[in-house]
Amino acid sequence: MKRIKLLLMSLMVVLAASCTTEDLDPALDQNKDANGGITDVDNLYAVIKGAYSRMTASGYYGRDLIITNEVRTDNCFSNGNSGRFTTQAGFAYSNTTGFFWDEAYAVISSANLVINTDLTGLEGDMDYGRHLQGEAYAIRALVHFDLLKQYGQIHVTGGTNPGGIPYVTSYLSNESSQEELFPPRNTVEEVRAKIFEDLDMAYDLMEDTGDTNFFSKYAAKALEARVAVYFEMWDRAVDAAEDVIDNGGYSIVPAENYVASFGSDGGSNIIFELEFNSTDNQGINGLAYIYRTTGGGSYGDVQVLDEVADIFEPTDVRGLLDGENGILGYEGDMLRNMGKYPDNQGYDNVALLRYEELILNYAEALMETGGDALTQLNKIPANRGASLYTEATKENILLERRKELMFEGFRYDDLLRTGSDIEKTSIQQNFAATIPYGDSRLAWAIPLAEMDANSNMVQNKGY
Incomplete structure (x- = not known):
């Protein structure tokens, strides 16, 4: 069964028990199966480092989001x-121009892996583990906010419904449900509420x-x-x-x-x-x-x-x-x-x-x-x-x-x-010429590869 491209970007992590975080290249530490790989709180730190590293990509905060x-x-x-x-x-961009969609959902997947890890099954400092989960909640909120501003139709008159973006909270596995594998778009209001929920959790968990x-x-x-x-x-x-x-x-x-x-x-x-x-x-x-x-x-x-x-x-x-x-x-x-x-x-x-x-x-x-x-x-x-x-x-x-x-x-x-x-x-x-507020070009197109992979995805107006 073809899975949504967004979720194929889901990051898998293996962290051998013998490795320390110093052994890990933050840009490469998320390439293998996570099953059994997260055994220590320090492993979560490595995943968080990987998430930050992905945010530095030229397609995201390394250049393109800022310049665009x-x-x-x-x-x-x-x-x-x-x-x-x-x-x-x-x-003049289209659904094949390319932007930071893939990079963003890859970061979200890393955050979800940390958030959904049961700390009681890990070795290490539990307070630090909760802090790391707080970081993951904050990262997840920021990245969804970035996606909503660029791909959501907040400012498009008569846009398609729902006009938000998928707010992904699960780390995918073979046991994931169909809705997790093929998530529909949330409404703008739902995304906004989830962002604030994640930020509240982040604040409560972090030092x-x-x-x-x-x-x-x-x-x-x-x-x-x-x-x-x-x-x-x-x-x-x-x-x-x-x-x-x-x-x-x-x-x-x-x-x-x-x-x-x-x-x-x-x-x-x-x-x-x-x-x-x-x-x-x-x-x-x-x-x-x-x-x-x-x-x-x-x-x-x-x-x-x-x-x-x-x-x-x-x-x-x-x-x-x-x-x-x-x-x-x-x-x-x-x-x-x-x-x-x-x-x-x-x-x-x-x-x-x-x-x-x-x-x-x-x-x-x-x-x-x-x-x-x-x-x-x-x-x-x-x-x-x-x-x-x-x-x-x-x-x-x-x-x-x-x-x-x-x-x-x-x-x-x-x-x-x-x-x-x-x-x-x-x-x-x-x-x-001046582009009026409400024009469909004020929101980016959902990428074509995403549309082809996810039957639940709805394209933005004008694309």
Whole structure:
């Protein structure tokens, strides 16, 4: 019987009792049968490491998810230097274009293996085992959230029903049920509820370890604040953000350290980041290689729209900084992201949860609930060499989000969650005309291979 491709990506793990986690290559540790292989809590750690490693793939956070969410906005475009990302930037993708569907469900499968393991049958520290299961719940929530935003039809008018994505909670085996093997799409509301359930479990199970390369208690809360803002659940966003602010011990990077902070690991503002080591770095398929040419040695397909320079003041470290390179800079006459992900070989860690984003989430939620949003909003420009705001409006908050989070993959989500059109503002953009909110192209097609393998899967409108 043909199984759903999504579930064929289910990862199987063998961890010989004689192996330690140091013996395992995190990119290769999930290739064999799991039956009898999980005997110790440390084995679960190896599976978690494998899940993080899969998230660093160039098809996921290693490049494609971030870049695709930039080139479809008023931040960036593809100049076609090597032919990369012109399809995505032109909203011309189809059910065979390829995106991060397979990588995402592979990560989810790893998380499910850890979540569904009975700790009482293992050797080792049970408290640590519960913490690892908490990490797995947080990973599962994040990846389903990513899938929902890209493949779900939240913002498509008259989309197919149900318009969510399959929320997979089982680790597959020969005993799996037909519905587990061929899962239908959940509704958007069901996926949202399951994400919050997983984040609640993550928070309850985890400790605050202080290791930013792994999910922690307050990283789960920071993610909860992000999800709550996306779905306009403002009270929940306020509560989650305040938990992190009051207990996490994080701080905003000051202006003088801002640019350099993207070339170093960790830092007072990092809540959770993916580590890129010798195994995980993407080299020529990484973020730096696509953002810059580095003297002609890199692809440099993703260029910044010329007009973007004008949204920054001359003293703002995120802009040109009095004509010199801040985050923005020039290669010849091409405006570029010069400061974020600066290592051309792809060894820079990729921050998925920064404290600055949390503060902006908090400011927006406070504005929506009648709190002191202005104080929170102004914490960001006060540390960037930029003028303070006199009023906390939706427009000002979104502008500050654009400035602070540019090149990190947030802009597309911000436009859609606020019901905005994808405006044609520059001749440099790859799409021909403004794409109205509700257009079917705002959601990706379910991959053709998935459609062929799963009779319960429903394709998105327009594909």
